[in-house]
Amino acid sequence: MTAVFRACPVTGRKIDAQAEALIxxxxxxxxxxxxxxxxxxxxxxxxRWQAVHLLPADWFYRLLGVHGMSMLxxxxxxxEMAVLIFASTVLLNARxxxxxxxxxxxxxxxxxxxxxxxxxxxxxxxxxxxxxPPLKAHPxxxxxxxxxxxxxxxxxxxxxxxxxxxxxxxxxxxxxxxxTFGAVTAAIIAVITLxxxxxxxxxxxxxxxxxxxxxxxxYRMVWWGLGHSSQQINVAAMVAIWYMLGGLTVGAVVLNxxxxxxxxxxxxxxxxxxxxxxxLVDPGMGSAWKVVNTSYFMYMAVLAxxxxxxxxxxxxxxxxxxxxIGTGLFDWLKRAPWGDPGFAALVFSVVLFGFIGGxxxxxxxxxxxxxxxxxxLRVPGxxxxxxxxxxxxxxxxxxxxxxxxxxxxxxxxWGMARIQPYLFAIGMVIFTMSMTxxxxxxxxxxxxxISFSQAPFDLQxxxxxxxxxxxxxxxxxxxxxxxxxxxxxxxxxxFFGQPLPDLSGGYPIAGVPLGxxxxxxHAPDVDARNAELHGPKMGWMGPAPGTLALVGVFLAAFxxxxxxxxxxxxxxxxxx
Amino acid sequence: MASETHTxxxxxxxxxxxxxxxxxxLWVGIAFxxxxxxxxxxxxxxxxxxxxxxxxxxxxxPAKFFARTQEFIKQYQVGTESGIPVVEPPxxxxxxxxxxxxxxxxxxxxxxxxxxxxxxxxxxxxxxxSLFPLNVNFQVVPGYDYGLRVTPTEAGDFRIIxxxxxxxxxxxxxxxxxxxxxxxxxxxxxxxxx
Ligand code: HEM
Ligand SMILES: [Cu+2]
Ligand SMILES: [Cu+2]
Numbered sequence: 001m002t003a004v005f006r007a008c009p010v011t012g013r014k015i016d017a018q019a020e021a022l023i024x025x026x027x028x029x030x031x032x033x034x035x036x037x038x039x040x041x042x043x044x045x046x047x048r049w050q051a052v053h054l055l056p057a058d059w060f061y062r063l064l065g066v067h068g069m070s071m072l073x074x075x076x077x078x079x080e081m082a083v084l085i086f087a088s089t090v091l092l093n094a095r096x097x098x099x100x101x102x103x104x105x106x107x108x109x110x111x112x113x114x115x116x117x118x119x120x121x122x123x124x125x126x127x128x129x130x131x132x133p134p135l136k137a138h139p140x141x142x143x144x145x146x147x148x149x150x151x152x153x154x155x156x157x158x159x160x161x162x163x164x165x166x167x168x169x170x171x172x173x174x175x176x177x178x179x180t181f182g183a184v185t186a187a188i189i190a191v192i193t194l195x196x197x198x199x200x201x202x203x204x205x206x207x208x209x210x211x212x213x214x215x216x217x218x219y220r221m222v223w224w225g226l227g228h229s230s231q232q233i234n235v236a237a238m239v240a241i242w243y244m245l246g247g248l249t250v251g252a253v254v255l256n257x258x259x260x261x262x263x264x265x266x267x268x269x270x271x272x273x274x275x276x277x278x279x280l281v282d283p284g285m286g287s288a289w290k291v292v293n294t295s296y297f298m299y300m301a302v303l304a305x306x307x308x309x310x311x312x313x314x315x316x317x318x319x320x321x322x323x324x325i326g327t328g329l330f331d332w333l334k335r336a337p338w339g340d341p342g343f344a345a346l347v348f349s350v351v352l353f354g355f356i357g358g359x360x361x362x363x364x365x366x367x368x369x370x371x372x373x374x375x376x377l378r379v380p381g382x383x384x385x386x387x388x389x390x391x392x393x394x395x396x397x398x399x400x401x402x403x404x405x406x407x408x409x410x411x412x413x414w415g416m417a418r419i420q421p422y423l424f425a426i427g428m429v430i431f432t433m434s435m436t437x438x439x440x441x442x443x444x445x446x447x448x449x450i451s452f453s454q455a456p457f458d459l460q461x462x463x464x465x466x467x468x469x470x471x472x473x474x475x476x477x478x479x480x481x482x483x484x485x486x487x488x489x490x491x492x493x494x495f496f497g498q499p500l501p502d503l504s505g506g507y508p509i510a511g512v513p514l515g516x517x518x519x520x521x522h523a524p525d526v527d528a529r530n531a532e533l534h535g536p537k538m539g540w541m542g543p544a545p546g547t548l549a550l551v552g553v554f555l556a557a558f559x560x561x562x563x564x565x566x567x568x569x570x571x572x573x574x575x576x
Numbered sequence: 577m578a579s580e581t582h583t584x585x586x587x588x589x590x591x592x593x594x595x596x597x598x599x600x601x602l603w604v605g606i607a608f609x610x611x612x613x614x615x616x617x618x619x620x621x622x623x624x625x626x627x628x629x630x631x632x633x634x635x636x637x638p639a640k641f642f643a644r645t646q647e648f649i650k651q652y653q654v655g656t657e658s659g660i661p662v663v664e665p666p667x668x669x670x671x672x673x674x675x676x677x678x679x680x681x682x683x684x685x686x687x688x689x690x691x692x693x694x695x696x697x698x699x700x701x702x703x704x705x706s707l708f709p710l711n712v713n714f715q716v717v718p719g720y721d722y723g724l725r726v727t728p729t730e731a732g733d734f735r736i737i738x739x740x741x742x743x744x745x746x747x748x749x750x751x752x753x754x755x756x757x758x759x760x761x762x763x764x765x766x767x768x769x770x
Contacts (some may be wrong), residue, residue, distance in 0.1 A: 042601045058744055091585065128741050132702045135743070175592060178584035206727065212635060216702060216717050239583075249585030254584050257592035259600055280629060282715045283696070283722035287630045291618045300610035306607035310600070315584070322581065367618045368627055374713040375739040442711035444704070444739035448747040454735075455750035456658035456679075459708060459735045522581065530581040534597055542599030555610065566617065566625075572710050574626040574691075574727035 005170035008405060014171075023082045023406050024494070025106060027399070029113075030078035034392075036117070038069035038483040042062075045431075045476035049302075049469050050451060061128070066120050066448060072387065074113050078154055079395050080186065080237050081109070084159040087183035087240070088404075093203035094166035096293065097158055099331030105154035112148030115140055128446065130223065133207065133214040142205035149201065153194045154185050165279055177246075178254050178261065182240025185336070186233045187262040189271055193233060196225035217284035224275030232271045233385065235305065236264065238391040241398045242350060249343040249513070250336060251323060251520030253530070255544075260311050266304035267285075271336045277365035281374045288548035290367050302362055309354045310551050314544035321543070322418070322522055322529050329546045340514040341417045345397025348425035353390030356432050358476050359558045361386060370564045372572065375446075377472075378439030381432045388479070389428040393421060394572045396486050400513050409497030412513030414419050420489065424482035430475025438468040484570035629714065632693070632723035636682030641697040641721060645672040649682050657752070658684055670695060670723070673736075673751075675703035675716045677743050680736045680751025688731045688757050696722045707753065713739060731757040 004017040041061040046054040055063065089096050119125045125137035163184070166172065176184070200222040207214040243260075246252030254260060276293030279285055320332035337343045358380040366374040373379065402481050403411050411417050443450055443465055450469075452459045501509060508517050523529070533543040536565060582588060596604075596635040614674050638709035648663065648671070655662040661682040665671055667690030673679050682734035688691060696705055698718040714722060757763050 039684075057747065061741065061744065061746075126744070132740075134701045135741075157736070167593040172587050174587040177587050182584075215719060218704075219721055220717070247585045252583055253581050255600055256590070256594065256596040257588050258594060259596045259604065260584075261592075277717075281713060283631070283633045283717055283720035286633070287622060287628065291615075291622075295615045295618070299614050302614070303604075303607050303611050306610075307604055310603045310607075314600070319583070362614060366614070367629065368621045368625060369634040371627055371629055371713060372711050374638075374715065375706065376711065376713065400642030415645050424627045440707050440711065440738070442706060442713075443738055444706060446741045446746075447739065450747075452747065452750055454745075455662065456748075457735055457752045459737070459750055473629075478635060526581045542597055544599065548599055548603070555606065559609070562614070562617075569627050570625065573707075573729050575712065576626070576628050576630055576725045 004470055005095070008090070012089055014093040016089050016095040018102070019085050019096035020406055022096065022099065022102050022106065023085050023090075026078045026082040027402065027406075027490075028494065029110060030075050030082065030102070031487055033070045033074035033113070034079060034483060035487050037067050037075055038480050038487070040067035041476060042480045043472040045480070045483050047448065049473035050449075050466060052473070053449070055448075058123070058126070060448045061446075062120065062123060062126055065126065065128045066117070069116055069120065071392075072129065073148070075385070076234055076391065076395075077148075078109070080190075080233065081106075081152065081155045081505045082402075083237055083241070083398075084155060084183055084187055085162075087180045087377060088159045088162035088166070090406075091180050092163075092166040092172045094162055094169070094171040097161040097165050098144065100203055101154060102158055105151040105158070108151030108154070109148050112146070112151060115144030117148070119144065119385070130227070131204065132223070133204065133212070133216055133219050136208055138207040139205060142201050142208055146198075146201050146205060148199045149184075149194050152190070156190045159183070159187050168400065168524055169484060171365075172563055176256075178257060178390065179240050179244045181242060181261055182264055185267055186236035188268050189229055189233045189236060191227035191269060192268075193226055196222060196229060200226055204226050213544055216445070217282065220279060220282065221275060221284065223320075224278040228275050228278060229271050229475075231383075232267055232301070234391040236267050237352070238349065238394045239264075239305075239308045239312070241394045242308070243315070245346040245394070245397050245401070246312060246316045246319065246341050248515040249340055249346065249520065250316050250319045251311070252319035253322065253522075255311050255315055255318065259307060261308040263311075265306040266300050270300045277370070280365070280367050280370035287367065293367055294367055299362070302358075305354075305358060309350070309358070309554070310547060312350055313550065314547040316528070316552045317544040317547050318533065319520065321533055322526055323520060329549060332546060337514045339418050341400045341421050342397045342513045342515060344418075344425075345393050345400070345421040348421055349394040349397065352385055352393070352425060354554060355557060356429070357382060357386030357390050359561050360436060360559075363562050363565050366562075366565075369569055371575065372565070372569055373439070375444060376439035377435045377443045377445050380445050381435030381439055382426065384435070385432040388434065389425065393424055393428075395423070397421065399486075399490055401515065402499070403493045404500050404512055404516055406499045407494050407497070409493045410500060410509075411489060412492040412497050413485075414510045416485050420482050420485045423485070424479055427475050427477070427479030431473075431479055434471035438465055438472065441465050441468075443469075496546055602716075620759070628677050631725070632721075634721050634723075635719060636697060636721040638697065638718045641672070642676075642699050643672050643696075644695075645681060646675040648672040653682070654685065660751075665692065667699045668692065673705075674741075675705070675738065675749075676700050678738070678745040678749035680738075680749070683752045685754045685756060686728050687760065688728050688755050691725055691727045694726050696724070701742050702740045703738050703742050703749070706737040706739040708735040708737050710734065715740065719720055726756040731755045731763045733762075
């Protein structure tokens, strides 16, 4: 089959029709999963808000499983499949290799996902998304996950095939762009992850059929080899999108290709160790193993994130300064396109991922501090800041660009789109912080009734907890509302949207992100300007002084939070 | 963009392995140093700190562990509460606490300042040991005995919340630990069986 290309009206890139179609269907299924997950989320927060306590116990646990699978697995992974296809074709002017195989893989993933959803809703898989044995689900539940994973593995294989063919057919010059490099990182981690997945779900499937035994602790260890590595796919994909949105919205430049790429490689090297921070207070492993592994051998993956946390905003700052926008410390930020939802989503994703998700994550993933954290609400408080406020929000921001670029439609409900990232970020800040504080009172996660009305002994949390759970619900509802706005925008744009108008006029158009109508172009003498900004003129703080100040604040917050937790730990009983 | 300066969407041309600017190197250095501190705190706390999840760990048949718990109860039982045996072992004893859907067996009466070895395990599925209101948490895994040396540092009336999903009755799974003061008196009794 010969590939059919069209030219992108904005960037001039060649876009293969088959790649485009695959990107579309993956994006659509992703959004459908988000809808299911978000409806479940509303019911969950309204149940955990003890004053409302909406769902009965069985449906609370059932929908908790549905929420976890629909969001973390289906929404995120279908979107990532779209990102992989995009990065290996559109960004390289390349064609989609073996599109029929691509469709078959997509079909497998959909069949697997539908099987899992049906069994969960039917009450045949009330095991939550972790499905720790000896809790047992229907065998078809495990089979559904296996089918989904096989499909995903095939898409990852096609991604690599696309890269090889693009290189051979010389569709681009030089090295792959950094964004594609980030996608390559995500894809390599995906292979490692999916192998762990096979190592655990195939035995679990056989076990559910009564064909073999399953050790509860070994399951937890291998399962988290899958469960956590998959989070590193999300991080790598999210960082790749940060670089992409930075380039599209403010002409962010790559400070140094070497530094950014080495940071991506660190993710790959140390990822398999990450399952440890889920097992820090488990009986199966010793402390030496826990310390070495939870620190990814001395926190090398954390180092990588801290590097991106500097180079991404610094690239944006430089992108602005190179175009003559802003001279003081923060002018570049003040005079940024805040009305562009792609830009707002990018900034909030970086800030919330770093300040809330990152700081809490490293702290609670410390061997001993985990004693005062494990399985409390501090855990969902942390990961909603990483994978939701970070990854999901970055994906939302990217969607505002994908709608015109890939679907060739205007973004519907433009006014709503412009405020959607703000609402999501505010909601998530309230939601994650309240859960984190509630968790520090010992409020358990995955729990239907913390009034313990049917328990043999009475137990009363501090009244502050009621307030914190009410705030959790309010924050959660704001974020969920914003998620529904996003879904409405995406669905209406894609299926009923107006065709994209001519963008060459150079003036803003409602429904089209500013980065497309008024692309942040650099002047022809940009290299000279760049050299000047890197010279002595900028003083000791270098070319991106605003960013340097911001990461200083970040580091200070990190240090304080980390040591406060050690202090709190030192107050509890002696344990050894 | 054909120039040297480019965005993450453009292919870098030629050799991109170039030295980084001073400020970038500075940040990488600071971040690396901080990562070493993050790492070093863990061995440090094993050496100087009072709270570590090390414990004595071994595999155990769930049924055997439960039998051991019942033997322990027979030895030290002092009463019954809500149908659950109450046990007062002497300081220094090995304590056996079994988690099963949806109970913590037995109720413990401990002495402030005394060290015990608390053995945790589960009879059926995973459970979560969460000591309220201290917020001390451990995973309880069937087939594994987690023997933690604990020293209660304050007297009081404590609860054990199950904080790992263990089935439809998960939220009813609450146990009790009473810590007596040095002279063996109960303090601050806040309620109890309901
Ligand atoms: C849209 C706003 C969202 C709200 C209001 C929300 C709310 C919640 C709530 C209330 C819980 C239950 C916490 C507990 O009781 O343990 C939860 C769990 C969870 N959420 Fe979300 N969530 C949202 C979005 C997401 C997204 C986008 C993802 C993934 C990408 C996600 C992943 C998860 C996971 C993995 C769990 C844990 C499930 C479990 O413990 O089995 N959430 N969420
Ligand atoms: Cu339990
Ligand atoms: Cu439980």
